[in-house]
Amino acid sequence: xxxxxxxxxxxxxxxxxxxxxxxxxxxxxxxxxxxxxxxxxxxxxxxxxxxxxxxxxxxxxxxxxxxxxxxxxxxxxxxxxxxxxxxxxxxxxxxxxxxxxxxxxxxxxxxxxxxxxxxxxxxxxxxxxxxxxxxxxxxxxxxxxxxxxxxxxxxxxxxxxxxxxxxxxxxxxxxxxxxxxxxxxxxxxxxxxxxxxxxxxxxxxxxxxxxxxxxxxxxxxxxxxxxxxxxxxxxxxxxxxxxxxxxxxxxxxxxxxxxxxxxxxxxxxxxxxxxxxxxxxxxxxxxxxxxxxxxxxxxxxxxxxxxxxxxxxxxxxxxxxxxxxxxxxxxxxxxxxxxxxxxxxxxxxxxxxxxxxxxxxxxxxxxxxxxxxxxxxxxxxxxxxxxxxxxxxxxxxxxxxxxxxxxxxxxxxxxxxxxxxxxxxxxxxxxxxxxxxxxxxxxxxxxxxxxxxxxxxxxxxxxxxxxxxxxxxxxxxxxxxxxxxxxxxxxxxxxxxxxxxxxxxxxxxxxxxxxxxxxxxxxxxxxxxxxxxxxxxxxxxxxxxxxxxxxxxxxxxxxxxxxxxxxxxxxxxxxxxxxxxxxxxxxxxxxxxxxxxxxxxxxxxxxxxxxxxxxxxxxxxxxxxxxxxxxxxxxxxxxxxxxxxxxxxxxxxxxxxxxxxxxxxxxxxxxxxxxxxxxxxxxxxxxxxxxxxxxxxxxxxxxxxxxxxxxxxxxxxxxxxxxxxxxxxxxxxxxxxxxxxxxxxxxxxxxxxxxxxxxxxxxxxxxxxxxxxxxxxxxxxxxxxxxxxxxxxxxxxxxxxxxxxxxxxxxxxxxxxxxxxxxxxxxxxxxxxxxxxxxxxxxxxxxxxx
RNA sequence: GGGUAAUUAGCUCAGCUGGUUAGAGCGCUUGAUUCACAUUCAAGAGGUCACAGGUUCGAAUCCUGUAUUACCCACCA
Numbered sequence: 001x002x003x004x005x006x007x008x009x010x011x012x013x014x015x016x017x018x019x020x021x022x023x024x025x026x027x028x029x030x031x032x033x034x035x036x037x038x039x040x041x042x043x044x045x046x047x048x049x050x051x052x053x054x055x056x057x058x059x060x061x062x063x064x065x066x067x068x069x070x071x072x073x074x075x076x077x078x079x080x081x082x083x084x085x086x087x088x089x090x091x092x093x094x095x096x097x098x099x100x101x102x103x104x105x106x107x108x109x110x111x112x113x114x115x116x117x118x119x120x121x122x123x124x125x126x127x128x129x130x131x132x133x134x135x136x137x138x139x140x141x142x143x144x145x146x147x148x149x150x151x152x153x154x155x156x157x158x159x160x161x162x163x164x165x166x167x168x169x170x171x172x173x174x175x176x177x178x179x180x181x182x183x184x185x186x187x188x189x190x191x192x193x194x195x196x197x198x199x200x201x202x203x204x205x206x207x208x209x210x211x212x213x214x215x216x217x218x219x220x221x222x223x224x225x226x227x228x229x230x231x232x233x234x235x236x237x238x239x240x241x242x243x244x245x246x247x248x249x250x251x252x253x254x255x256x257x258x259x260x261x262x263x264x265x266x267x268x269x270x271x272x273x274x275x276x277x278x279x280x281x282x283x284x285x286x287x288x289x290x291x292x293x294x295x296x297x298x299x300x301x302x303x304x305x306x307x308x309x310x311x312x313x314x315x316x317x318x319x320x321x322x323x324x325x326x327x328x329x330x331x332x333x334x335x336x337x338x339x340x341x342x343x344x345x346x347x348x349x350x351x352x353x354x355x356x357x358x359x360x361x362x363x364x365x366x367x368x369x370x371x372x373x374x375x376x377x378x379x380x381x382x383x384x385x386x387x388x389x390x391x392x393x394x395x396x397x398x399x400x401x402x403x404x405x406x407x408x409x410x411x412x413x414x415x416x417x418x419x420x421x422x423x424x425x426x427x428x429x430x431x432x433x434x435x436x437x438x439x440x441x442x443x444x445x446x447x448x449x450x451x452x453x454x455x456x457x458x459x460x461x462x463x464x465x466x467x468x469x470x471x472x473x474x475x476x477x478x479x480x481x482x483x484x485x486x487x488x489x490x491x492x493x494x495x496x497x498x499x500x501x502x503x504x505x506x507x508x509x510x511x512x513x514x515x516x517x518x519x520x521x522x523x524x525x526x527x528x529x530x531x532x533x534x535x536x537x538x539x540x541x542x543x544x545x546x547x548x549x550x551x552x553x554x555x556x557x558x559x560x561x562x563x564x565x566x567x568x569x570x571x572x573x574x575x576x577x578x579x580x581x582x583x584x585x586x587x588x589x590x591x592x593x594x595x596x597x598x599x600x601x602x603x604x605x606x607x608x609x610x611x612x613x614x615x616x617x618x619x620x621x622x623x624x625x626x627x628x629x630x631x632x633x634x635x636x637x638x639x640x641x642x643x644x645x646x647x648x649x650x651x652x653x654x655x656x657x658x659x660x661x662x663x664x665x666x667x668x669x670x671x672x673x674x675x676x677x678x679x680x681x682x683x684x685x686x687x688x689x690x691x692x693x694x695x696x697x698x699x700x701x702x703x704x705x706x707x708x709x710x711x712x713x714x715x716x717x718x719x720x721x722x723x724x725x726x727x728x729x730x731x732x733x734x735x736x737x738x739x740x741x742x743x744x745x746x747x748x749x750x751x752x753x754x755x756x757x758x759x760x761x762x763x764x765x766x767x768x769x770x771x772x773x774x775x776x777x778x779x780x781x782x783x784x785x786x787x788x789x790x791x792x793x794x795x796x797x798x799x800x801x802x803x804x805x806x807x808x809x810x811x812x813x814x815x816x817x818x819x820x821x822x823x824x825x826x827x828x829x830x831x832x833x834x835x836x837x838x839x840x841x842x843x844x845x846x847x848x849x850x
Numbered sequence: 851g852g853g854u855a856a857u858u859a860g861c862u863c864a865g866c867u868g869g870u871u872a873g874a875g876c877g878c879u880u881g882a883u884u885c886a887c888a889u890u891c892a893a894g895a896g897g898u899c900a901c902a903g904g905u906u907c908g909a910a911u912c913c914u915g916u917a918u919u920a921c922c923c924a925c926c927a
Contacts, residue, residue, distance in 0.1 A: 006889065193923095204927085216927055229927090264927080273927045280927080342926050388854065392922080395853080399923090489922085518921085525862065525920090545889095557863050557875075562855075562921095565862055569876055576889040587886035625866095632864070636874075651886080730881075730893055759892090807871055814869085819907045824869050831870090 003589065003688060007582035009546030012684040017137055020683075020697050025075070026083070026144045028477075031698040034078035043082070044074035045478035047465045047511075048143060049486045049494070050086035050151060054094050054128045057135040059520040059528060059566060062538040065551045065677075066485045066515060066631060068141050072676040073626050074482075075142070076701035082478050084468055085136065085143035087129050089122070089151045091412040091457045092186060096350045098124050098411070114410050114452065121411045122152065135539055140547045140679050142697065147472045151460060152413070155471035160460045161416050161434045163505055168432045172365045173405075175430075177358055179277075179284040180404055181345065184302025185352035188408035189361055191456065193493055195354055197343040204340035206270065207327055209256070210247035211240075213334045215269030217342065218279070219327060220319035223251065223308045224297040227275040229286060232260035234271055250326050251309040259290045278358050298355055300408075316355065362406035362415060362453065369500040370397045376499060376509050385515045385629045386561040389491060396492050397500075405459045412454025422447040462497030465510040481511045488516035488561060515629050516561050520554065523567030541571050548678035549575035555677050556635040577639060578681040581674065584647050585685040588663045597691050601665040607753065608662045609708035610715035611650040614641060615669055616705045622673050623701070631677070638674045646670065649719060649757075656752040664689075669702045717778040718750055718757075724776040725758040725783070731796065732772070732789060736761035740770055743779030773845045775800065777834040780841070790849050797846050804839040808832065 004011075024030045028043070035041050046067045051057060071083040098121045099109055109117045129150065136143065149156060167173050180189035202217045212228060228245065230237035241260040246253060263282055264273050277287030278296045287294060297307045304319050306312045311319045327333040345354040374397050376382050377390055384390040406415060418439035419430045430451075433439045439448040460467075465484070469475040480502075484495060495514055502510030521527055522534040529535065541550045552574035558564030603609045618641040625634035646666055654663060668689070675682040675696055686696035729737050739760050741747040747754060751763045764784070771782040772790050775797075811832045814820065820828070 003886090005887075007887095214927075218927080269927060276927095282925090282927080392854070396923085492923090521862095523862070527920095559864080567862075567876085570862075572889080573875060576887095579889045580887065583887035583890090585886085590886075628866080630866075633866080636864075640874085647887090648891090652891095655885085726892065727894095733881095803871080810871080814908075817907045821869085824908090827869080835871090 003582070003586040005583075005586075007546075007579045007681055007684070009548065009578070009680060010543065013138070013140070013542075013547055013680050016680055016683050016687075017140065019687075019695065020142065021145065023695055023698075025695060025697045026142050027146065028080040028082045028144070028474075031075045031078060031081065033694065034076070034698065034700055035080070038078055041077075041079050043477055043482075044071070044079040045082045045084070045469075045474075045481040046071060046483055046485065047468055047481055048083060048085045048141075049484075049490075050088040050149075050461070050464065051132055051136075052090040052093060053087035053125045053132055053150065054090060054097055055132065057132065057139070057538060059536055059538050059554075060487055061135075062139060062550060062554055063487070063517045063520065064136075064141060064485075065139065065554060066517065066629075067483075068139075068551075068679070069555070069626065069631060069676040070483060070485070071142050072679060072697065073701065075697065076672065076675070076699060078700065080477070082147065082474060083141070083143045084147045084149065084472065084474075085133070085141070085145065086149040086151070086464070086468060087132055088457075088461060089125055089411070091407070091454065092188070092190075092349050092409050094121055094125055095186070095409050095411040109410060117410050125152075126150075138539060138542055138547065140551070142679070147468075147474070149468045149471055151464075153471065156460070156467045157413060159467040159470050160413060160455070160463055163463055163501065164416060164455075165432050165434075166505070167364065170368075172368065174363050174365070175360060176363055177360050178363070178404070179281050179356050179358050180361055181347075182300065182355045182357040182359065183347040183350065183352050184300070184355055185350050186347065186409050187300055189357075189359060189404055189406065190347060190354070191404060191458075194348055195345040196348040197345055199341055199343045201339065201341050202344075203324070204269070204337040205324055205327070206334040206336065208247075208332045208334055209249075209272075209274065210245040212237075212245070212272045213270050214272050214274050215337075216274060217340065218276075218320065219323040220304065220308075220311070220314075220316055221276045221279045221297060222249065222274065222323065223304075223311070224276045224278045224295040225254075225256065225274045226277060226287065226293045226295055227290065228256045228258050229261045229264050229273045229275050230258065230271060231262065231264040231266045234264070234266040236266075237272060248330075248332065250323060250330065250332070257292075259286070259292075261286050261289065279356050281356055284356070284358070294358055296358060298357060300357065300359065302355060316353075359408075361404045362417075364403045364405045364459075366400050366403055366500070369504055370400055372503045373397055373496065373499040376503060382499065382509050382511065383513050385513060389488065389514070389516055389561065393491060393496050393499075397496055400496075403456075403459075405456045406453040407456055408453055410454070412457065413460050415451045415453050415455055417451035417453075418443065418448040419451065420447070421449040458493055458497050461494060462501045463505065465498055465502060466506050479506065479510070480508050483513040483515055484511040485515040485517070488518055491516060513629075517558070518562045518564075521565040523565060523569070525565045536566050536568070541568070545571045545575040546578055546680065548578050548681045551677055551679075552577060552635060552639075555631045556639065558632055560629060577643070578678060580647060581642055581670075581678075581681055582685065584642065584651060585667055585671075585688065587651060588660075588667050589688055591658065592660055592664065595690075596660070596664070598664050598668075599661055601659070601661040603662060603708065604659055605653075605657055605753075606711050606715040606718065606750065607650055607653040607657070608659050609711035611646060611662065611666055612705060613707045613709065613712035614645045615666055616707045618645075619669065619673060619702050620704045623704070626676065635677050638670070638677065642670050642674070652757055653753045656756045669705075671696060672699060672702050714746065717746065717776075718754060720776045721747070721774060721778055721781065722754060722757040724774045725754075725760070725781075728772060728774065728783060729759075732783070732785065732793060734783065734785065738784040739763045739774075739781055740766050740784050741779065741781035742767055742769065743781070746779050747781060773841045775838060775841065777837045787849070790845075794846065794849050797842055797849075801839060801842040801846065804835055804842065808835050808839060811835065 071081055075081040204215050204217055205219050206213050206215050232238050240258045244255055244257050275283045275286055277284045277292050277294045297305050299305050304311050304314050374394055377393055416434045417430050418433050420427045431442050465481055469479050498510045549571045553571045603612055618637050622634045622637050671682040683696045769782040771784045774781040814828050
């Protein structure tokens with residue numbers, strides 16, 4: 001069946017993916033044939049960063065192609081290869097999304113209650129999960145679907161609970177009241193890295209407190225003030241340290257102790273600070289240092305508590321306006337600065353203003369966990385690509401404080417704790433237990449109360465590499481994994497945590513390499529965002545231009561660690577590349593006899609040797625590039641091998657002199673080299689090669705073949721000759737000119753090829769030249785044209801000669817340097833020889849024109 | 851405030867350990883259509899490699915400083 005004139009991805013992709021999956025190629029055993037007789041081969045494994053089960057894949061997820069490239073490459077090398085997929089329940093994110101669904105029905109999570117809400121959100125998530133997996137398939141990802149894991153699967157939970165149990169037994173877990181970042185909407189605490197800061201303008205109120213004037217943006221928290229602080233070095237106030245001041249306030253007279261603390265900056269505001277330990281992280285610290293009372297005036301619902309007197313029940317915003325107004329009215333407001341700009345924390349998932357609050361939380365001591373993690377990174381047991389992230393990871397870990405692992409949202413993994421609900425105080429206050437049966441053993445039926453808090457998402461996902469492999473039974477063979485490839489913005493949130501957990505739980509690092517990519521930007525290099533309207537939907541692109549086109553666009557021109565920029569034009573360009581590959585294949589396949597079976601390619605012509613040399617060089621380079629995570633270079637090498645070398649020169653030359661074995665061999669090798677990046681079009685073509693017995697996906701990665709440097713160089717001279725003829729005939733407007741030459745060997749023997757490539761009318765051998773000399777570094781050749789037309793060309797010849805002369809001077813200057821290393825000298829000499837040959841020809845030609 | 855990176859053609863970007871007459875794709879200009887591909891072919895224009903110093907026989911590449919941009923972290927009564 002003849003191939004279509006153009007490659008239509010939509011016609012092939014689904015079938016090919018199905019073919020791969022059905023063949024078992026995605027499983028570690030799928031490429032077993034490649035290992036036959038190879039002895040022990042090192043396994044290769046990657047755990048996919050689990051995408052949100054409720055979401056849609058965006059351009060960032062398309063970067064998983066990096067993992068696919070590595071997996072496909074490893075597979076073709078015969079390594080038992082496991083790329084394990086999964087999906088994340090994405091606790092708070094899903095909760096926010098599902099609450100919106102409920103809101104559309106006019107309900108809130110409180111209408112359902114905790115357990116029913118969890119069940120409904122879980123069902124909702126599982127229902128959506130198929131969407132994400134379909135999308136992962138459409139990107140061509142060669143994951144082992146039989147190993148798919150979901151973060152709430154029972155086996156995963158077992159491992160997460162066991163880790164918690166061990167940490168508790170090791171004394172790493174404790175419960176304590178601390179100031180945390182509280183989201184009043186989610187009614188949960190969050191870690192610092194889950195916040196987003198925004199710069200905003202707020203009034204800065206200068207309020208009177210007895211003898212002091214104090215600057216604050218938050219007058220509504222004043223009912224929680226338990227001290228006044230000044231800097232001990234501030235001579236204006238330091239004599240008051242230790243005294244108690246009396247002040248008029250909104251709810252009547254108040255008394256405050258004056259404390260001295262270095263935190264206070266004398267130059268800011270008035271140099272006096274009101275201390276509210278319950279609602280400000282810095283004040284909390286000061287409160288700890290000075291043993292101050294903690295008075296909570298804002299509740300977990302975001303409303304003021306009864307301590308706020310008549311302001312109780314107001315929202316923070318309302319209370320701020322009311323207190324400011326009343327302070328003004330009572331003459332307690334000194335003045336207001338309306339131009340005060342500061343940054344304010346919001347919850348990154350729901351966008352609600354964060355309230356610092358003191359609540360009871362579960363904490364993980366990190367000191368013992370971070371030390372071996374830092375050591376593993378420091379010693380390069382784990383290597384970062386690019387390397388600069390090594391330092392960032394270490395810095396972050398070094399500054400890491402105890403981690404608040406509890407959250408109060410409803411959709412998450414419950415912390416396996418049961419509290420004593422009996423009156424028997426001899427029983428432990430709480431126990432670690434994963435089910436009620438265990439609690440009953442300690443407290444008796446009904447004598448316990450389950451913890452309602454859930455784990456921070458990253459507490460469980462930090463265990464993903466070993467939790468998944470333990471669940472699938474692949475731990476022994478595939479842990480530690482080969483590489484973790486993910487977005488650089490979760491370096492701190494996820495990567496560092498996986499390292500800590502991995503070493504704690506398994507005694508080994510979870511992965512040997514970390515490869516990080518940046519955010520995918522738009523065509524102008526700007527971040528994609530819905531509000532800017534510059535978002536490129538990867539699935540739209542794959543259905544329009546083919547998956548391979550998108551994958552190539554995200555590979556070539558994208559450097560590790562930085563975000564590439566993606567545009568429709570770029571994708572279009574690589575769609576064209578796929579089509580080029582398709583047509584090259586079409587040309588070759590149509591040339592082959594019906595029952596072609598390949599034999600080892602026997603190079604006959606210079607062109608054969610040239611392309612085999614190019615092929616060998618590219619194979620070597622692409623192999624090295626993939627192994628060094630230089631995917632852009634690998635992609636570029638494939639691109640130019642196919643287009644600039646194979647299609648532009650070899651195939652054109654083959655029209656004059658055909659060696660079908662070399663053609664078939666080159667095509668086969670190029671398909672293999674391109675396959676990890678562009679799997680579909682390469683497999684689609686491969687399937688058209690009747691003699692192939694297995695699928696491309698499990699074919700052997702090419703060995704670097706034989707090179708013929710001398711012959712390749714000779715053919716390069718032919719290429720130079722052809723290029724020079726083209727340039728000169730275009731400049732002179734010649735159609736099918738005649739070439740006169742004095743080289744029986746090089747030009748005479750390759751006359752057909754040269755004639756075809758350079759579109760010559762004819763070639764003629766002659767000892768003596770005539771017409772216009774071809775301007776290249778090779779045997780003499782001339783375009784047979786009238787002397788008068790050369791006259792017009794003279795000025796161009798002169799400028800070219802001037803250019804060559806300048807170049808030669810530059811080379812001479814370099815050669816005059818006696819400290820020049822030998823290999824550079826050699827190189828420079830060769831360049832000089834070439835340039836002076838051309839210069840001589842030019843000079844002679846100019847002289848002959850007169 | 852601290853850190854990390856970037857600054858190369860009109861645009862988006864390569865350029866790994868210093869030695870190429872500085873590259874690619876897109877865009878632009880000119881020409882080409884029986885003979886795999888117009889999703890094509892041939893050719894062309896276009897760059898003081900941000901700036902200033904320094905190291906070196908030699909710097910887009912290494913060092914220092916400056917400017918601009920982006921991102922990350924911390925803090926902001």
